[in-house]
Amino acid sequence: MKILSKTDIMRHQQCTTKLALDKRENPRKDRPLDESKHPHIRSHYRSEGGYQIEDIAETMFDGIQRSTLYGVRGLLETQSLVFAKAPSIAQASAQSKGNYARADILAKISQSQVNPELRQYIRENYTSTYGGNHALYEIKSATSIRKDFILDLAFQTHVFESSGYKIGRAYLITVNKDFQRNSDQINPHEFLNVTDVTDKVLEELPNLSERIEQAHLTLNQEDIPLSTIYKQCKHTQPDKICPHISYCPNWTNLDPEKTPIFYLPYLSTKKQDQYAEDNVMYIEDIDPEDKKLTKTQTPVVLAHKQDQPLIKLDKIQEFLGQVDTDLPISFLDFETFTKVIPEIGHKPYQLIPILSSTGVLYPTNHLVRHDFIEISMPSNSRFFAESLIRNIESTGTIFSWFMQFEKQVVKQLIDMNPDLEEDLNSICDRMLDLRDPFSKGYYVDRRFEGLTKLKKVGEVLSQDLSYSGLEVDHGSLVGDKWYEMINSDDIHKRNEIITNLQKYCSMDTTSLVRIYQFLKDLN
DNA sequence: CACACGCCTAGAGGTTGGCG
DNA sequence: CGCCAACCTCTAGGCGTGTG
Known part of the structure; x- marks a missing residue:
């Protein structure tokens, strides 16, 4: 008799097929397969x-x-x-x-x-x-x-x-x-x-x-139980499909030319079941008029039905119309560090900004880049706040991706440095989210795979932009590397890590600039 | 006139995606 | 793991229409 653990119960709840196959292929492992396969993400x-x-x-x-x-x-x-x-x-x-x-x-x-x-x-x-x-x-x-x-x-x-x-x-x-x-x-x-x-x-x-x-x-059971595909089948591995998918009904011959339905954003398991019942397994097979589709999903379906990306030019122009092109345009990206056991002066899981990368695009089309990195554990992030104010222009639009995150960090900077409130608030007020045209369906490329994250959009729109060659190529690795750096006495190692972190963060900012220019050139 | 039914809306409550 | 906002789903209640 095989031994059942708490993790197995949880897995069974998620997907019966997955539990059976995980145990069969890796009987001694208590942990689910996907976790051990991707240790670098943890x-x-x-x-x-x-x-x-x-x-x-x-x-x-x-x-x-x-x-x-x-x-x-x-x-x-x-x-x-x-x-x-x-x-x-x-x-x-x-x-x-x-x-x-x-x-x-x-x-x-x-x-x-x-x-x-x-x-x-x-x-x-x-x-x-x-x-x-x-x-x-x-x-x-x-x-x-x-x-x-x-x-x-x-x-x-x-x-x-x-x-x-x-x-x-x-x-x-x-x-x-x-x-x-x-x-x-x-x-x-x-x-x-x-x-x-x-x-x-x-x-x-x-x-x-x-x-x-x-x-x-x-x-x-001798036979592997079959279950319907759920959304988590996509998420067991980042951006990849569950390794056991071919065991599931209707998926024994996965069509590589088509996009499985669970790449649709915000797809509930209930609707997924309804589609499965109607034998609709790929986004390409959905009727764009389908009543089940939400307003975020419809553009994704349309983009998969045609060879070209779906572009709503008037909406994109409306979005870009908010930018005063006579003023400099700033681009901004932060990296933060957070841990459960707080440093002195901090709370559990408090966001500690450690790196900022900025770019300012002047009306002459000249781009000026800056970055700032903390080299020890900051107490009130004063230097970070001051450098931020210095590195981006005091007027004009500021672009970032998923700006609520950047705003959240800036608000914390205000709490710790109230005398800088005016300048920091001005930064928040001038921020625009470059993700909006993509999350609102004004520009949808099927190669986005239903996602609107910076890396995905950046790599699709700007083919020469790739994170794969970088030493630090994933957001959650940044904190690890930075922590290793501030706790190291080896000056060479410290410098190497600093360089790699700056490369990573500036890559994000480069993406921002490229994506902005891409949208502008659509006109 | 009471009642059933469908449609619409507001909002409560839960889930998802993206950042680290 | 947390956070946040956008998003989705479900429900209650308002309203109009149809029916016995």
Whole structure:
């Protein structure tokens, strides 16, 4: 019998076919395939944050002991720690009837701390035997409580109860996003929120057995179960299709000339099912008059029906009409750094601007480029704000991509440097979003694949523009590299990283300038 | 006249995409 | 992982029309 973990339950929920195939092709891996295949996308310092949160959370438990072994030996270790009456156990594990669960913390509680409703439910459905009562704690580096966290705890409750432990309460430990760090020491009780979610776990428990049973059926079935294609089939790998797609109905012969329907933006699973029922599998096969289409989707469908890009020239001219071409035009791109455990003076996940790249296009068609990079952890980003004001012109349009992000950063700069408010506000007021013509469907190229991100649009419209040769070629790698740089004593390494980061950021700005000129030349 | 029905609208609530 | 805005979906209620 194959062992089912919490991750498997989640995967089963997402796609039964995927769970079966992942397990068959990679039976020893607990993690889904797509995560291990793309390690470079996963940010190192950010996943490290998760472990650091666990370490901090554990300091709230006196006399805590850590179970370090895996597999059967881990199960025995947990048992012996419980029998030895350890007050709390980190990484406690349990297994029963083919289900395996690992708890972040299993802590002893007294009879009076037990939730009566939960015990009532458990008495009716389980036959737990081992000694005292315990509470389960699940530690998350997130700042809010999500439904899958509850499912996670419900699964743990189920498995621990089935293997004989008595669970009396369930807690979530999350990050308090309003916590401001003021000293070297972090008080875990201020930094973390401990929430009793026993009620919610109790709501989840009755549905759980059915889901576990279904997942076991999937795991132990000889034939791979077939399921409909959902949107996540595109997202399992960035911009790529799920590796298992050929197992799914209607997709056994994927037509490389056509674009699968899940590339349609904002396509709900419900509508996707309706299309699948009508055997409409590709964007090219959709009737542009279809009532199910939304106003963002219609231009994408039209663009796929014709050989040329879809262009609404009057709308583009209207957009460009907002630009005063007698004034200089600025282009702006930021990179930021963010981590869960804040630096002194910061809050968890606060955006810290580390790099700005600017370009100013003068009416003479002359382009002047600047950039600014922080070389150590900034406290109030004063230099960043001042350089920004210096590097872009005090009049004229400022273009950026997805400007809400840049605006958000500038607003934070104002909070930290109120005396610069006037200049910084002027920057916000003059900003225009160069993404608008694309997200609003004024210019849609089928090669965009339904996306409107800067890299995609830039590479399609300006063929010689490619990120692939760069050392730093993905946004989430920037933070890792920068953090490595500020913590390094090796001057050569530091300089190398600085150069690579500047190359990456200026590439984005170059894209902006090219895209603007492309739109202008359409006239 | 009451009631059923469809159409429209506002807005609450949830999801998606893009930035890092 | 967070954030934000745009987007989508669903619902309640207003309104007009049709029907018994």
